[in-house]
Structures are given as structure tokens and as C-alpha cells.
């Protein structure tokens with residue numbers, strides 16, 4: 001039995017659909033990220049599940065029970081928003097205990113739970129600290145402890161790390177995943193940041209104009225974006241129209257090898273930057289000049305190259321720093337079949 005079932009859910013403001021007949025399930029213990037650009041309907045979906053946004057059509061089920069007549073506070077879901085609004089006049093412990101006391105937990109039990117949660121989020125001795133003395137990252141952890149305290153059956157996060165700087169976000173997202181995995185918490189998290197979605201979730205749902213464009217594990221989305229929108233949203237740019245026939249495609253760059261099992265026909269062809277290889281001039285038929293190179297770092301000492309080929313649109317390639325040609329030089333380019341994806345036109 002799925003924990004959450006969104007069944008053909010629609011929300012319309014005026015005549016514009018904010019949620020356009022969306023189907024989604026979430027299993028117990030699963031962490032799902034909703035990823036999409038601004039205005040794609042992410043928050044509307046979250047608010048609908050929480051009961052804060054009525055549906056125009058369709059159903060929300062939790063543990064198979066239709067929630068149409070269940071008010072938000074009886075749905076057993078926890079919410080943590082970007083603007084996490086801690087109570088400034090209560091100390092850390094008072095903030096974390098808030099939901100517990102609301103649910104009628106006795107004081108001693110609430111205090112034990114607060115101590116347990118503050119330990120879990122890495123602030124074991126902070127219960128009596130005033131909110132004003134906390135850094136942004138510490139406030140975020142307190143907000144998380146507060147949302148987790150009543151043990152919601154589903155925890156929903158709306159851009160939970162949106163206001164923090166990049167380094168802190170990357171660290172916190174790993175901590176969040178570790179905490180959720182340890183507790184077995186079921187999570188639905190909204191973000192417009194691909195890195196955050198990939199680092200946090202077991203499964204990512206990409207939204208576009210109120211619809212689900214693609215659902216899959218981070219690896220599946222990265223390996224096989226379903227269409228041009230998803231590919232571009234994930235940052236892929238090497239896209240050209242192509243006609244495939246017999247394991248090869250005719251493209252503006254010339255012939256490109258395509259997956260062996262691809263049916264003949266017309267496609268939009270994507271080459272991931274890692275599949276644009278710098279080759280010996282005699283081994284490749286496409287020459288390109290290097291227009292820029294950007295050091296990305298990481299364990300592979302990776303560099304991104306901007307290439308201007310003799311035919312076809314600009315190309316992006318990645319290589320190791322030690323192998324990277326300097327801007328202004330001419331290289332020969334070959335395409336790696338395994339890094340080519342054929343998308344519908």
C-alpha cells in the first residue's frame with residue numbers, strides 16, 4: 001500500500017491550470033523530490049497534499065484513505081517551509097516542543113523527545129539557547145527538529161534550504177538524507193535546484209507547466225532525460241535534430257553513432273558533455289576550435305570546454321585538467337555512442 005497517492009489531481013486558478021491532472025505515489029520510507037522551474041506547480045502540489053489547497057478535480061489519498069474531508073491538522077503530515085519562521089521569543093527547546101505540546105504530549109515526554117531530536121540534528125546542547133543566537137544553518141536544523149518532533153507519517157519540505165549559502169546547503173542536504181534514512185521518514189521535498197534534488201532523493205519528479213515531465217531515480221534522469229525540456233532543465237545543451245538509420249545518425253555535426261537498439265527515424269539527439277571526446281585528428285572527422293575552458297574541480301579534476309565546431313552548433317565537452325587544450329587551439333572531436341541519447345522531436 002502506498003503511503004501517498006495523488007490521483008489525477010488538478011488545481012486551476014482562473015482558467016490557468018497550476019496542477020494539470022497529476023498522478024504520483026510515494027512508498028513508506030521513500031524520499032521524493034519535486035524538481036521544476038518557478039511556476040511549474042511544485043508548491044501547489046505540496047499544498048494540495050497538505051490540505052492547504054483545495055483540488056479542482058482528482059483525489060489525495062494517505063494510506064489509501066481519501067483526504068477530501070480531512071483538514072490539514074488531521075492529515076498527519078509535517079511541513080517545513082523555506083521561511084521556517086521559528087518563534088523568536090521561545091528558546092530552541094520551546095520551538096522543537098511546540099508541535100508536541102499542541103498534540104497534548106506530557107511535559108516530561110516532550111522534553112525527552114526534544115533532547116532526542118536535538119541530538120539527531122547535531123545540536124545536543126542547544127535546548128536553552130535563544131533563537132537569535134543561532135546561525136542560519138543552526139536555525140534550519142531547529143526547524144527540521146520541530147517538523148520531525150510529532151513523527152509525521154509524511155514530512156513535506158518546500159525549498160527547505162533555499163536561503164542558505166551553497167556550501168552549507170550541500171552539507172545540510174547530506175545530513176538531511178542521513179537523518180531521514182536513519183528514521184525511515186517518508187519525505188516529499190520541493191526544490192528548483194537539481195543538485196539538491198539529486199543529493200536528497202531516492203526518486204525525482206520533474207514538473208513542467210503543472211504536469212509531470214519525468215519521474216525516475218537521479219541516475220535514470222541523468223542517463224535518460226525523457227524529452228528536450230528535462231534535458232535542458234538538467235543543464236544539457238548539446239542538442240541537435242537528427243535522422244537515425246542503422247546505428248548512426250545524420251546531424252548538423254556530421255555522422256554521430258547512436259545506441260545500437262535505436263529504431264530508425266527522426267529525433268532530437270543529445271550528446272552528454274562526457275561523450276564529446278577529443279580525438280586524434282586522423283580518428284575524427286569534425287574539427288573544432290576551443291573558445292573557453294572552465295575548471296570545475298571535483299575528484300576527477302574536471303574541466304568544461306566550449307567548442308566551436310567547423311559545422312553545426314556549439315558543443316560542450318568535459319575532460320580532465322591534464323588533458324585540456326588551451327582556448328584558441330584546434331581539436332578533433334569524436335562522439336561516444338554510450339553518451340548519446342535520442343529524444344522525441
Ligand SMILES: Nc1ncnc2c1ncn2[C@@H]1O[C@H](COP(=O)(O)OP(=O)(O)OP(=O)(O)O)[C@@H](O)[C@H]1O
Pocket residue numbers: 013017018036037038039040041042043044045192
Ligand atoms: N493563489 C494563487 N492564485 C493564483 N495563481 C496562483 C496561486 N498560487 C499559484 N498560482 C499560479 O500557479 C502556478 C504554479 O505555482 P506554484 O507556486 O505551484 O509554482 P512553483 O513551481 O512552486 O513555483 P516557485 O518555484 O516559484 O515557488 C503559477 O503560474 C502561479 O502563478
